[in-house]
Amino acid sequence: MSMADAPICQECDVQMNPYSGREGDWEVAGYSCDTCGWSDDTDRMWVGEGPEPTPPKLSHAPSAEDLARRFHETYERLAPSFGYKTREASAKPWEEVPLDNRNLMIAVAGEIIEWWTP
Numbered sequence: 001m002s003m004a005d006a007p008i009c010q011e012c013d014v015q016m017n018p019y020s021g022r023e024g025d026w027e028v029a030g031y032s033c034d035t036c037g038w039s040d041d042t043d044r045m046w047v048g049e050g051p052e053p054t055p056p057k058l059s060h061a062p063s064a065e066d067l068a069r070r071f072h073e074t075y076e077r078l079a080p081s082f083g084y085k086t087r088e089a090s091a092k093p094w095e096e097v098p099l100d101n102r103n104l105m106i107a108v109a110g111e112i113i114e115w116w117t118p
């Protein structure tokens with residue numbers, strides 16, 4: 001891909017710059033906006049050990065708890081690579097997050113799912 005193909009940032013109206021880097025066990029490449037920091041991955045390659053992980057299949061439509069849990073786990077996993085330290089009480093496996101905190105996240109996820117469901 002040449003520079004001419006670089007997309008324009010919808011926020012800032014400037015051409016985005018190609019980048020590549022490491023995100024956990026993934027090699028990612030794409031375009032990022034120097035102005036607002038928005039980035040768009042176009043390429044993602046598994047470089048970790050073993051086979052590329054596939055998302056576990058659910059036997060049911062994702063529930064509010066599935067979404068809340070997945071959000072929590074992904075958020076905690078990515079936080080360090082963004083230099084962000086999450087609160088100690090919530091930086092735990094899903095089952096160990098305080099119940100009121102979990103219930104709040106499930107309620108939020110439930111409203112989001114409902115908002116998007118036709």
Ligand SMILES: [Zn+2]
Nearest residue numbers: 009012033036
């Ligand atoms: Zn931008």
